[in-house]
Amino acid sequence: MTSKRTASYLKPILPFLASLALMPPVLADDHNTGPAEPRHGMAMHGEPKYPEGFSHFDYVNADAPKGGTLKMAVVANGFDSFNPFDIRGVAAAGINTYLYDTLMESSDDEPFSAYGLIAESMETPEDRSYVVFNLREQARFHDGEPITAEDVKFSFETLTTKGHPFFRNYYADVASVTAVTPQRVRFDFKPTTNRELPLILGQMPVLPAHYWADRDFGGNGLTPPLGSGPYRIGDFEAGRSIVYQRVEDYWAKDLGVRKGRFNFDQIRYDYYTDDTVALEAFKAGNFDFRVETSAKNWATAYAGPKFDSGKIVTEAIDHQRPTGMQGFVFNTRRDKFSDPRVRQALAYAFDFEWANRNLFYGQYTRTDSYFENSELASSGLPEGRELELLEAYRDQLPPEVFSETYQPPVTDGQQGVRQNLRRALELLRSAGYAIKDGKLTHTETGTPLAFEILLFQKSFERVVLPFKNNLAKLGIEVSVRLVDSNQYVQRVREFDFDMITQVMPQSDSPGNEQREYWHSANVDAIGSRNYMGVNSPVIDDLVRQVIQAPDRDELVQRVRALDRVLLHGHYVVPHWHLAKDRVAYWRHLQRPQMTPKNGVDLDNWWVKP
Missing domain, CATH: 3.40.190.10 (Periplasmic binding protein-like II)
Structure with a gap:
């Protein structure tokens, strides 16, 4: 935090x-x-x-x-x-x-x-x-x-x-x-x-x-x-x-x-x-x-x-204060992560409930908003002014934005993560992947789905390795690379990564800094905080509206709309907050x-x- x-x-x-x-x-x-x-x-x-x-x-x-x-x-x-x-x-x-x-x-x-x-x-x-x-x-x-x-x-x-x-x-x-x-x-x-x-x-x-x-x-x-x-x-x-x-x-x-x-x-x-x-x-x-x-x-x-x-x-x-978003961040500049169905599927392999119980002594709460711990966080289905804002983009947004409450996958119940992995495989098949010789492979290109998670904190390996093991059950090969903090900073600045663990902090009054995180103008700007490579005209326009909000009530509704669209873009696998x-x-x-x-x-x- x-x-x-x-x-x-x-x-x-x-x-x-x-x-x-x-x-x-x-x-x-x-x-x-x-x-x-x-x-x-x-x-x-x-x-x-x-x-x-x-x-x-x-x-x-x-x-x-x-x-x-x-x-x-x-x-x-x-x-x-x-x-x-x-x-x-x-x-x-x-x-x-x-x-x-x-x-x-x-x-x-x-x-x-x-x-x-x-x-x-x-x-x-x-x-x-x-x-x-x-x-x-x-x-x-x-x-x-x-x-x-x-x-x-x-x-x-x-x-x-x-x-x-x-x-x-x-x-x-x-x-x-x-x-x-x-x-x-x-x-x-x-x-x-x-x-x-x-x-x-x-x-x-x-x-x-x-x-x-x-x-x-x-x-x-x-x-x-x-x-x-x-x-x-x-x-x-x-x-x-x-x-x-x-x-x-x-x-x-x-x-x-x-x-x-x-x-x-x-x-x-x-x-x-x-x-x-x-x-x-x-x-x-x-x-x-x-x-x-x-x-x-x-x-x-x-x-x-x-x-x-x-x-x-x-x-x-x-x-x-808002705790912001911490999570596994996808670099959508990589072809392997350009399809939101793939990103959504991989989220099903992260077993937060297991990690919270076995690694974190039950101290954390799952994050389900980029503006967690504040009135700015979206929840439920859009309604009122937030819905009115989103209606202007209905034909450019996934239907789920309007019909499904965003919730990170959970693994409560007797089957644990197995049911989630079945759902992940369904999404991956819809994105053109199939198991071939034990590896998840794209049916058209023949390319196996494999990626690297870049870390600089050794203590985070205990979180990443169970995630890696669950992905292996889907036939996805994941390597974990631990580098020193200086090398990590340089590689992140240049977007030289597949996936990182990152915190995206937020204030109680979001504004101009939202450009730095989500605006398409920063997709290729070395050193920007658009880690995920977000490139969406809808998000660009919502960022503009957040910056131009005339009063607090309108700011809250505009931020909730932005939050909801980001969540349904599946740019991160959300972690937890305290x-x-x-x-x-x-x-x-x-x-x-x-x-x-x-x-x-x-x-x-x-x-x-």
Whole structure:
């Protein structure tokens, strides 16, 4: 599970507010809109929760003491870059969070609202056809240079031309950016009803134009870059560890969006290549906090004197954020997976009930939505407004979208998986396959159905191997390839796989990032998150409608329609989810009494004095 805070570039994130200045008449007239009033914050729909001048978020301890060191572990094969915005290389953990400030900061207890950080205020008209950010005069980079509108303009242009392809998609509806004054920057939008644009522009990290003026944006390597955030890079050992040092005179430390947050003097990440070793290192006191993703570990490994005495605390903390979709992801660019009947058939070979009982200690619930654990998830048969939306595409969609409730195959009952395998074979025969010499073979091409599952976590083999064994009963040959994390990242970026296990996280306010996951424009875009190769005019149009939703109620219905079409496309074999954060930590760490709906956020914790 990935929270919004940790999912790179995902929302909900950020920023707004400020000083009045006259708009350039030519820009305002282009949209036939009058001047907009400055506002301190903004909600995607409705009004933001926190008033102007609020002292701190409700879910933080405004009096949390500063000090101490937070020691963390990363299970990966190291890092080779301090640039999290470039597609090349593997960036060090924490760079994006701690080194760079954004125009706005999101709250964790609202679906998607943002408040001013670098921007003191923002101005946008009712139709949201443009946005102006008024920057705080006290906003500074770590070298003392002020953050200006030219830095914002430079950041946008650099990220969308030299950065990760994500940014080009995310900000695709921006027509122009203008530095009006040193403290005032304006973004004008293409003809669109994309109401999310002002908010997601607020998420944009602001880079120092003067620092990058004589440097190669993609070639900085392990030279610590200049930032503006609550921490700067301290000591590091290439690929093995990195330390972030709190900036004592951090310019934003007393703002309402920062009060009570970023309390550790140092944050240290050490890299481990094996999760079992990392777990033992945690129990030995080599690091302080661990999110447990293994049900087996949670059930069996957190025991002993240190746990009995309370030196190490374990908690399963409820959250209300969407858990998204985790599953076996088909690469439909491969001919073998181009037929949805084949993809649907293979789902019958995954025995979740057996896995949950024998591997997961009954801790999980089966996932049946891309927007699981939220009101955005589709259910039952389409009705009301959702049905009305889908009717426009009836002749382009499978009949099952309208007549069958989507449910992943289950294996309850005496026959277990055998009945499911019979159903799988029926679907495979309808797709042109037959058993020949013990192998499932396409009757026209004579090609056996065989594929590779790419993994980078050895612990996941125990889930994959039973799936492989069930597929073998259908005459399907599956190989499991375990690679290191860096190779895995590179192969996934280039879509060089047949099947992977992947998490597709979601926010409570889906919008522009949906292009990155499902839009046909990203089928061949190296580094995009369209892992499955979704290429559907219907899905393209539903994504457009989600982005343009005028209010919350309409957003919910449009997302449900998109969810339903994706599910009936059989692009994944759904796994499971858990609406809790399973965390273990040494008791010198303290946390606020209130946990926001988005769940645990270590940036709100502190060390007990």
